[in-house]
Amino acid sequence: MTLTHATPMSSATLDDVKRRVTAAIQANRDAIYAVGDAIYADPELGFKEVHTAERVASYFDRLGLSYRTNLGITGVKAVLDTGRPGPSVCIMGELDSIIVFDHPDANPATGAAHCCGHNCQIAGMLAAATGIIESGAIEHLSGKLVFLAVPAEEYVEIDYRSRLKQEGKLEFLGGKSELVALGEFDDVDITIMMHSGSQDRSPAKFTITGTSNGFIGKLIRYSGHPAHAGGAPDKGVNALNAAMVGLMSIHANRETFSDDDSVRVHPIITRGGDLVNVVPSDVRMETYVRGRSMEAVLRAAKKVDRALKAGAVAVGAQVEITTVPGYLPQINDSALNALFKANVLRHFSARDVNEEQHMAGSTDMGDLAHIMPVIQPSMNGSTGTFHGNDYAIADKEISYLWNGILMAETALDLLWGDGHTGTEIAANYDAPMTKEEYLAFMRGISNSEVFGDVEVL
Numbered sequence: 001m002t003l004t005h006a007t008p009m010s011s012a013t014l015d016d017v018k019r020r021v022t023a024a025i026q027a028n029r030d031a032i033y034a035v036g037d038a039i040y041a042d043p044e045l046g047f048k049e050v051h052t053a054e055r056v057a058s059y060f061d062r063l064g065l066s067y068r069t070n071l072g073i074t075g076v077k078a079v080l081d082t083g084r085p086g087p088s089v090c091i092m093g094e095l096d097s098i099i100v101f102d103h104p105d106a107n108p109a110t111g112a113a114h115c116c117g118h119n120c121q122i123a124g125m126l127a128a129a130t131g132i133i134e135s136g137a138i139e140h141l142s143g144k145l146v147f148l149a150v151p152a153e154e155y156v157e158i159d160y161r162s163r164l165k166q167e168g169k170l171e172f173l174g175g176k177s178e179l180v181a182l183g184e185f186d187d188v189d190i191t192i193m194m195h196s197g198s199q200d201r202s203p204a205k206f207t208i209t210g211t212s213n214g215f216i217g218k219l220i221r222y223s224g225h226p227a228h229a230g231g232a233p234d235k236g237v238n239a240l241n242a243a244m245v246g247l248m249s250i251h252a253n254r255e256t257f258s259d260d261d262s263v264r265v266h267p268i269i270t271r272g273g274d275l276v277n278v279v280p281s282d283v284r285m286e287t288y289v290r291g292r293s294m295e296a297v298l299r300a301a302k303k304v305d306r307a308l309k310a311g312a313v314a315v316g317a318q319v320e321i322t323t324v325p326g327y328l329p330q331i332n333d334s335a336l337n338a339l340f341k342a343n344v345l346r347h348f349s350a351r352d353v354n355e356e357q358h359m360a361g362s363t364d365m366g367d368l369a370h371i372m373p374v375i376q377p378s379m380n381g382s383t384g385t386f387h388g389n390d391y392a393i394a395d396k397e398i399s400y401l402w403n404g405i406l407m408a409e410t411a412l413d414l415l416w417g418d419g420h421t422g423t424e425i426a427a428n429y430d431a432p433m434t435k436e437e438y439l440a441f442m443r444g445i446s447n448s449e450v451f452g453d454v455e456v457l
């Protein structure tokens with residue numbers, strides 16, 4: 001949607017307009033809480049966030065924003081064009097939940113639960129849109145604002161998503177990579193998102209983040225030979241035993257991972273055998289290999305492949321290792337972080353904001369960070385364990401409203417007047433890759449290798 005203004009920009013100051021944005025968000029508290037709560041109560045896994053996307057779309061309708069849907073299956077994107085040339089700033093939230101079956105608020109059928117707080121992100125993104133539109137701030141800005149709900153940040157159900165890929169419905173298994181490939185970030189220069197954070201972990205209300213790990217994904221399939229588990233195990237090749245040796249061999253490599261590389265390898269078995277009286281002949285695993293740099297990831301991945309093959313060698317099984325691109329390491333832009341922190345300090349004291357240098361988790365914000373400046377600070381309004389059964393939102397004001405206020409104010413800084421602050425930050429950012437280099441790198445990671453032959457001796 002493009003706004004045209006008959007009147008020139010009024011003389012209100014940036015501070016005046018920020019105050020109007022804050023007031024507009026606070027005045028819409030009930031509607032913002034309602035959408036945040038509704039999404040929390042109806043958690044959906046990545047690329048399946050149909051109801052969540054509908055809620056975003058109907059909220060955009062309420063704001064009078066035009067938008068496009070079904071981007072990367074479930075993404076929703078609204079563009080608010082000031083009609084004046086300038087940079088384009090994306091305020092983003094993530095649509096998806098995870099699975100924690102024993103969380104009290106999990107969907108009993110799917111196990112889906114918002115234990116990573118992404119419902120707070122969507123509430124915050126919608127709050128920011130509300131504040132900017134209803135305050136009339138847009139008349140003071142140049143460039144564009146993009147309000148984007150992205151699918152599938154959690155990199156899960158690798159098997160299911162790989163099938164979507166085979167069916168041609170996806171190229172990448174994470175939402176932001178997919179939207180980059182689809183060109184949905186071509187009209188974006190800077191992206192801002194805030195993630196939920198835990199009060200248990202940080203006494204500060206907000207955390208400014210530095211870097212975090214990247215990773216690749218692996219799908220592993222051990223093939224053996226079925227036989228009667230009691231009567232004739234000597235005629236079989238036990239694929240579960242091969243997987244056990246593979247896992248132990250990965251553990252045997254852990255002491256070789258350098259502390260500086262922040263490597264994490266955390267495999268799961270997704271199929272461990274079919275019938276208890278049949279020697280398992282089809283055993284499947286998934287794992288991530290994470291690290292602080294992609295060099296560290298790829299080095300650790302070689303050791304993981306070597307270890308997995310050892311399992312096949314030990315019992316005469318075959319292993320197929322399929323490597324899929326995951327996420328690149330996150331880099332938060334220091335200039336954007338400085339703007340964000342100054343906005344926190346407009347409302348809160350210095351003890352309400354802290355800084356973290358490196359986190360071993362991963363996010364596909366890292367992929368965006370390789371092609372444009374981004375930040376992903378956290379609003380620490382949750383308690384309990386992220387991805388755990390005691391995760392809870394303790395402070396909705398921080399989780400639903402203040403993220404919206406702070407993202408909106410930072411966007412105002414970037415687009416104020418002729419948008420020179422945003423233009424400068426985008427121009428000064430030393431992006432590690434172009435979009436084309438990024439896509440080529442990601443496509444180059446995909447690989448499938450079959451090792452060994454099933455051998456009954």
Ligand SMILES: [Zn+2]
Pocket residue numbers: 098116154387
């Ligand atoms: Zn998560």
Ligand SMILES: [Zn+2]
Pocket residue numbers: 116117118153195
């Ligand atoms: Zn998350």
